Amino acid sequence: xxxxxxxxxxxxxxxDHAHGHGHGPVRTADLVARAERLAQDLGLQFTxxxxxxxxxxxxxxxxxxxxxxxxRLSAPGKRVAAVSVYRALDFLTEHGLVHRIASRNAFxxxxxxxxxxxxxxxxxxxxxxSVDETISAEIERSLDRTLAQAGFKPxxxxxxxxxxxxxxxxxxxxxxxxxx
Amino acid sequence: xxxxxxxxxxxxxxxDHAHGHGHGPVRTADLVARAERLAQDLGLQFTxxxxxxxxxxxxxxxxxxxxxxxxRLSAPGKRVAAVSVYRALDFLTEHGLVHRIASRNAFxxxxxxxxxxxxxxxxxxxxxxSVDETISAEIERSLDRTLAQAGFKPxxxxxxxxxxxxxxxxxxxxxxxxxx
DNA sequence: GTCCGGCCTGTTACAGTGTAACGACCGGGC
DNA sequence: GCCCGGTCGTTACACTGTAACAGGCCGGAC
Ligand SMILES: [Zn+2]
Ligand SMILES: [Zn+2]
Ligand SMILES: [Zn+2]
Ligand SMILES: [Zn+2]
Numbered sequence: 103x104x105x106x107x108x109x110x111x112x113x114x115x116x117x118d119h120a121h122g123h124g125h126g127p128v129r130t131a132d133l134v135a136r137a138e139r140l141a142q143d144l145g146l147q148f149t150x151x152x153x154x155x156x157x158x159x160x161x162x163x164x165x166x167x168x169x170x171x172x173x174r175l176s177a178p179g180k181r182v183a184a185v186s187v188y189r190a191l192d193f194l195t196e197h198g199l200v201h202r203i204a205s206r207n208a209f210x211x212x213x214x215x216x217x218x219x220x221x222x223x224x225x226x227x228x229x230x231x232s233v234d235e236t237i238s239a240e241i242e243r244s245l246d247r248t249l250a251q252a253g254f255k256p257x258x259x260x261x262x263x264x265x266x267x268x269x270x271x272x273x274x275x276x277x278x279x280x281x282x
Numbered sequence: 283x284x285x286x287x288x289x290x291x292x293x294x295x296x297x298d299h300a301h302g303h304g305h306g307p308v309r310t311a312d313l314v315a316r317a318e319r320l321a322q323d324l325g326l327q328f329t330x331x332x333x334x335x336x337x338x339x340x341x342x343x344x345x346x347x348x349x350x351x352x353x354r355l356s357a358p359g360k361r362v363a364a365v366s367v368y369r370a371l372d373f374l375t376e377h378g379l380v381h382r383i384a385s386r387n388a389f390x391x392x393x394x395x396x397x398x399x400x401x402x403x404x405x406x407x408x409x410x411x412s413v414d415e416t417i418s419a420e421i422e423r424s425l426d427r428t429l430a431q432a433g434f435k436p437x438x439x440x441x442x443x444x445x446x447x448x449x450x451x452x453x454x455x456x457x458x459x460x461x462x
Numbered sequence: 463g464t465c466c467g468g469c470c471t472g473t474t475a476c477a478g479t480g481t482a483a484c485g486a487c488c489g490g491g492c
Numbered sequence: 493g494c495c496c497g498g499t500c501g502t503t504a505c506a507c508t509g510t511a512a513c514a515g516g517c518c519g520g521a522c
Contacts, residue, residue, distance in 0.1 A: 149470070169507070186471060188509065204384040205440055207479090207508060223425075225434045238428045244420040245403075245443070252416060253448030254405045260385055262440040263425070268433030327489095329499070349478070366500060368480065387479060387508095 130160040133211055137199050146197070151175075151182070155190040156211070159200050164231040165208030203233060205262050210235070221259035227267035234267065310340040313391055317379050326377070331355075331362070335370040336391070339380050344411040345388030383413060385442050390415070401425075401439035407447035414447065 137156060141148035158174045159166055166174075168187045175182040191209055194200040198216070200209050203224060213235040216222060223241060225234040241261070249256050317336060321328035338354045339346055346354075348367045355362040371389055374380040378396070380389050383404060393415040396402060403421060405414040421441070429436050 147469075151471075167507080168509080183472065183474095184508085185473085185510075189471080204442070223428060225429070225432060227434075228437065234432065234434070236428065236432060238424065240424040241421065241428060244418065244424045245441075248403060248416065248418045248421060249405070249443060249445075252405060252414065253451070254407075254414070254443065254445055255451055256443045256445040257408065258444045260440065260442040260444075261425075262384070263429060263434065263436045264438045264440075265429075265434055265436040271433070271435055327499075331500075347478080348480080363501065363503095364479085365481075365502085369500075 130157055130211075133160050133199060136215060137194075137197075140197055140199075144197075146193075149190075151186060152190045152193055155187060156194055156199055159194075159209055160211040165203045165206050165210050165226075165233055167208050171209070201235065203262060204260050205264065221261065223261045223263065225267065226262060226264045227270055228264055229266055229270035232267060310337055310391075313340050313379060316395060317374075317377075320377055320379075324377075326373075329370075331366060332370045332373050335367060336374055336379055339374075339389055340391040345383045345386050345390050345406075345413055347388050351389070381415065383442060384440050385444065401441065403441045403443065405447065406442060406444045407450055408444055409446055409450035412447060 133156060134153060137148050137153070140146070154175055155171060158171050168191060169184050171191075172182050172184045172187045175187065191200065191202075195202055195209070198212055200211050201222065201224070202209055203226065206226070210224075210233045212222075214220075214222065214237060216237055220237055221242065222235045222237055225236065227233075245256075245259065313336060314333060317328050317333070320326070334355055335351060338351050348371060349364050351371075352362050352364045352367045355367065371380065371382075375382055375389070378392055380391050381402065381404070382389055383406065385406070390404075390413045392402075394400075394402065394417060396417055400417055401422065402415045402417055405416065407413075425436075425439065
């Protein structure tokens with residue numbers, strides 16, 4: 103829980119330090135700002151626990167389990183129970199700040215701020231464990247067509263592709279476990 | 283496990299009795315035959331446990347959890363442990379006889395016998411719990427394009443849509459819990 | 463001020479999901 | 493006979509998720 107201490111945490115708001123593992127187009131500060139705006143607009147409470155949970159998920163370069171998050175949030179003498187993390191994650195996922203990766207039982211920060219209707223495609227690398235979130239209007243359209251044809255009224259969509267990311271393909275197949 | 287007896291089970295092999303709620307084109311006998319052929323061709327063992335597991339999954343009209351399957355396979359004095367079911371399910375999923383529904387931690391019989399490359403789209407009804415498996419070349423294509431563009435080499439795909447099936451839309455929204 | 467009600471969090475307990483490890487059994491190949 | 497691979501039974505355990513209850517906090521009603 104302190105092995106990420108080398109990069110400085112979150113007190114000074116500089117722009118684009120790549121955070122080492124390089125996955126990080128997710129700017130933690132941006133995500134937090136988005137959450138604060140959202141809470142402001144909708145009259146919701148962006149509490150300290152929710153904020154810290156969002157930060158932990160955003161800092162990590164790979165999907166994190168709820169218990170992992172709880173561990174990172176805990177300090178000697180002040181442990182955070184997983185159930186609290188689940189509640190915070192409920193809030194964050196409901197408002198599109200983090201996404202749940204169903205095939206991994208884990209959570210990633212949202213990289214897009216897509217509208218409610220837009221659903222994401224998650225590219226999960228088996229080698230490095232990184233998850234990339236992309237949006238494709240084309241996939242959306244073909245899905246809609248197929249669903250309409252089947253007379254099915256969609257409420258939520260899950261599209262998760264497992265495979266090998268571009269970086270890992272270049273780099274000796276399934277050699278490394280680190281995301282780049 | 284006998285409350286579905288009204289539809290006649292699987293002894294006469296006629297083609298398209300729609301099974302009422304329409305989810306049930308999975309003919310258990312067909313699936314078992316397919317498994318036996320597959321085992322024959324590849325030199326695999328389609329054991330009694332694997333067969334019974336496949337049958338249980340195929341008979342049910344909705345996704346079944348591994349522990350549910352274990353329960354159905356158990357008899358007084360002869361209980362089947364969940365871990366055994368998991369191993370059987372590993373075999374069955376590896377060879378495309380059943381599919382895992384990641385968002386439900388549950389398993390459904392394959393309704394198609396699609397080739398290895400083809401991935402399925404699962405339509406999961408929130409009202410009745412039924413799962414319909416469809417294949418769309420169009421979705422496949424748009425996915426392939428998006429993946430190629432991202433430089434991502436896919437290995438397996440998960441597409442699960444939650445919503446309301448056609449039958450349940452006609453029938454008073456989220457009223458019934460039974461698939462027809 | 464006090465009371466009340468909503469919301470969030472801490473805590474405990476528990477159910478559900480999945481895997482590791484070991485041993486036994488059974489099938490062929492030698 | 494022996495060995496070897498695959499399957500299965502059994503135990504134990506880790507991980508994931510939720511229910512239920514209690515306490516704190518805060519803003520509004522009175
Ligand atoms: Zn997103
Ligand atoms: Zn990778
Ligand atoms: Zn299938
Ligand atoms: Zn339905």
